[in-house]
Amino acid sequence: xxxxxxxxxxxxxxxxxxxxxxxxxxxxxxxxxxxxxxxxxxxxxxxxxxxxxxxxxxxxxxxxxxxxxxxxxxxxxxxxxxxxxxxxxxxxxxxxxxxxxxxxxxxxxxxxxxxxxxxxxxxxxxxxxxxxxxxxxxxxxxxxxxxxxxxxxxxxxxxxxxxxxxxxxxxxxxxxxxxxxxxxxxxxxxxxxxxxxxxxxxxxxxxxxxxxxxxxxxxxxxxxxxxxxxxxxxxxxxxxxxxxxxxxxxxxxxxxxxxxxxxxxxxxxxxxxxxxxxxxxxxxxxxxxxxxxxxxxxxxxxxxxxxxxxxxxxxxxxxxxxxxxxxxxxxxxxxxxxxxxxxxxxxxxxxxxxxxxxxxxxxxxxxxxxxxxxxxxxxxxxxxxxxxxxxxxxxxxxxxxxxxxxxxxxxxxxxxxxxxxxxxxxxxxxxxxxxxxxxxxxxxxxxxxxxxxxxxxxxxxxxxxxxxxxxxxxxxxxxxxxxxxxxxxxxxxxxxxxxxxxx
Numbered sequence: 001x002x003x004x005x006x007x008x009x010x011x012x013x014x015x016x017x018x019x020x021x022x023x024x025x026x027x028x029x030x031x032x033x034x035x036x037x038x039x040x041x042x043x044x045x046x047x048x049x050x051x052x053x054x055x056x057x058x059x060x061x062x063x064x065x066x067x068x069x070x071x072x073x074x075x076x077x078x079x080x081x082x083x084x085x086x087x088x089x090x091x092x093x094x095x096x097x098x099x100x101x102x103x104x105x106x107x108x109x110x111x112x113x114x115x116x117x118x119x120x121x122x123x124x125x126x127x128x129x130x131x132x133x134x135x136x137x138x139x140x141x142x143x144x145x146x147x148x149x150x151x152x153x154x155x156x157x158x159x160x161x162x163x164x165x166x167x168x169x170x171x172x173x174x175x176x177x178x179x180x181x182x183x184x185x186x187x188x189x190x191x192x193x194x195x196x197x198x199x200x201x202x203x204x205x206x207x208x209x210x211x212x213x214x215x216x217x218x219x220x221x222x223x224x225x226x227x228x229x230x231x232x233x234x235x236x237x238x239x240x241x242x243x244x245x246x247x248x249x250x251x252x253x254x255x256x257x258x259x260x261x262x263x264x265x266x267x268x269x270x271x272x273x274x275x276x277x278x279x280x281x282x283x284x285x286x287x288x289x290x291x292x293x294x295x296x297x298x299x300x301x302x303x304x305x306x307x308x309x310x311x312x313x314x315x316x317x318x319x320x321x322x323x324x325x326x327x328x329x330x331x332x333x334x335x336x337x338x339x340x341x342x343x344x345x346x347x348x349x350x351x352x353x354x355x356x357x358x359x360x361x362x363x364x365x366x367x368x369x370x371x372x373x374x375x376x377x378x379x380x381x382x383x384x385x386x387x388x389x390x391x392x393x394x395x396x397x398x399x400x401x402x403x404x405x406x407x408x409x410x411x412x413x414x415x416x417x418x419x420x421x422x423x424x425x426x427x428x429x430x431x432x433x434x435x436x437x438x439x440x441x442x443x444x445x446x447x448x449x450x451x452x453x454x455x456x457x458x459x460x461x462x463x464x465x466x467x468x469x470x471x472x473x474x475x476x477x478x479x480x481x482x483x484x485x486x487x488x489x490x491x492x493x494x495x496x497x498x499x500x501x502x503x
Contacts, residue, residue: 011035011054014061015072016082022068025085028383028407031171031414032076036060065090066098066111073107078137080167080410084118096123104131113154117164127153135159143170143417145311161308161321165300168321168413176414179421180314184428189355191433195440200357203439207361208232210435214363215341218373230255234342235359239349243342244305244322246298249331252342257335266294266331270398272390273330273381282396286381287388288330293405300409301325305347315351316424319344320417328380329408341366344420358432365426376419380411438502445501452493453486464498472499 013021015034020027029050036055045052053075061071072079087095099112103125113136116122135157137144148157160167170176192200212231216223223231234255237243243252246266254262273286289297301322308318327340341363348354366373389402442464449460459482466478473495474483483491 010038012038012060014055014059015068015076016079017076018068019065019072019086020082023086023089025082025089026387027082027085028387028412030076030079030082031412034071034075064098065094066101066108069098069111070105070107073110077141077171078110078114078169079412080114080118080169081406081412083114084406084410087115087119092121092123096125099123099125104128106134109134109154109156110136113151113156113158116153117158120164128155131155133157141172143172143313143317145307145313147311159311161311161313162300162304163307164409165296166298166304166325166409167300168304168325168411170317170321170417171412171414173414173418175418176317176421179316179418179425182425184316184421184424185353185355188358188360188428188432191428191436192355192358195436199436199439199443203436204357204359206439207359207432207435208235210431211235211345211359211361211363214361214367215338218341218363218367218370219337227256227258231338231342235345238342238345238359239354239356241346242309242350243346245302249326249339252339253332253335256338256342257332261334263332263334266298267291267333269333270400271330271333272398282392284385284390284392284398286328286377287385287390287398287400287404288328289408290400290404293408294329294331297329297405297408298331301329309351315348315353316421317417318351319347319353320420321413322347324376324380324413324416324420325411327377328411348424360424360427361431361435362423362427364431365423368430369423369426372419372422376416379415379419441501445498448497448501449494452497453490459483463494464502467495467498468502 012018012035013033014036016030017033017035019025020029031050033050033052034055035052036057036059038057040054040056042056043054045054055075059071061067095111095115099108099115102108103112109128112123112125133150133155135144135148137159139146139159143161144159145161146159148159150156151158161170162168195203209228209232212223212228212235215231216228234252241248243249250263250265268291270291271288272284273288274282274284304325305318305322308321323340323343326343327336330336332339344362345354345359349359354360384407387402387407388400388404390398390400392398445464446457446460449455449463455463462482463474466482467474470478474491479486479491486494
């Protein structure tokens with residue numbers, strides 16, 4: 001902005017930004033920040049993490065609480081966590097006064113519904129007797145459930161993804177709309193259609209193992225063959241059973257962790273994600289919800305899962321909201337990350353996104369792009385941590401001193417949905433396509449080698465492996481120890497075959 005522009009005009013906060021400042025709210029900032037200038041034109045600055053929009057003078061809403069709330073609904077979107085924080089500190093009489101002033105207005109009805117939804121309090125108002133039902137969230141701006149739940153009191157169509165215990169929000173960004181237009185399930189079916197059912201069946205076993213090892217490796221864990229086998233068996237059930245319920249989640253946790261660390265219920269202690277940087281010094285990356293808030297939050301998460309499943313929500317949006325929601329709630333002492341990634345598979349397969357008989361090794365994409373995966377988690381934790389008041393004792397136990405539940409109840413999961421679409425796209429294009437192509441080429445290579453020298457399958461596999469480990473050539477040492485009976489011409493022809501197909 002030019003210096004003379006600054007001198008000629010002043011800027012006043014409007015909408016959520018004005019209310020956050022006026023009531024000194026401790027909240028995660030809204031994705032959109034509004035200001036109204038006393039002189040100037042409409043401008044948008046989208047260079048930072050928050051889109052800042054400056055409106056001309058005619059947009060000034062007024063000075064009251066109701067004025068700024070209506071402006072926020074119209075221009076800043078619906079932000080449940082800011083509203084929940086606001087409703088904790090404003091007088092009910094202020095809300096009541098504004099609702100009574102125009103009870104049939106669109107934004108006032110939304111305000112009325114959300115006040116009662118978020119506080120659990122009923123305003124002393126009679127139910128509306130007439131008027132069309134209106135959508136609470138604009139379906140063009142947010143991912144919503146269909147059909148919506150009709151609320152007679154305010155004549156509202158409640159199309160939220162969850163209830164007051166846990167209600168994630170996902171905005172329809174250009175990025176997400178572009179991913180949907182690409183039609184990734186169709187892209188995946190095209191990749192798979194090039195291969196025989198026999199090869200796909202063999203590939204599936206390999207992909208299960210690859211996903212398992214990658215999921216453990218993200219957490220820098222080397223699982224035993226027993227634990228690997230358990231996780232593979234779990235992935236094989238992902239298409240058949242719904243695992244997003246308390247009993248099922250505990251069962252999953254018990255299957256994938258060391259038997260000594262199995263939980264019989266959600267955790268009863270405060271946990272966190274951090275690292276030791278010096279003696280008795282921890283660097284805290286993320287503080288989990290307080291244990292006394294956890295049961296209600298997890299009941300809300302499983303209810304939101306059912307609501308999205310029945311409400312026609314895109315499988316990827318559904319998976320992002322529930323799987324990332326789960327890892328942010330961190331209900332167990334161990335295994336949360338692996339369960340989070342398992343839930344992605346569970347929801348995608350049961351939602352019909354993944355072709356039958358195939359699974360995406362999404363963890364392999366996450367493992368290859370650790371910065372992107374960490375960013376998808378930090379989009380929430382980075383904004384949360386300045387709000388959490390905590391202390392750590394000399395034994396490394398954390399105590400959280402302030403109320404934190406609302407920040408986990410009403411998360412904006414848009415960044416996580418965008419990240420999950422990105423990982424799925426990468427998985428189809430690189431991991432799945434390249435693995436299937438490799439296996440098909442490997443089969444051709446084996447057949448071609450068999451025509452050069454009629455060797456047992458095990459010896460052919462060994463020859464190919466040795467060549468791939470040595471830039472397409474069989475080393476002198478390996479030839480002497482394993483293939484001394486082959487002639488120079490046979491070795492050369494076999495190496496050429498490998499270099500033309502799989503190397």
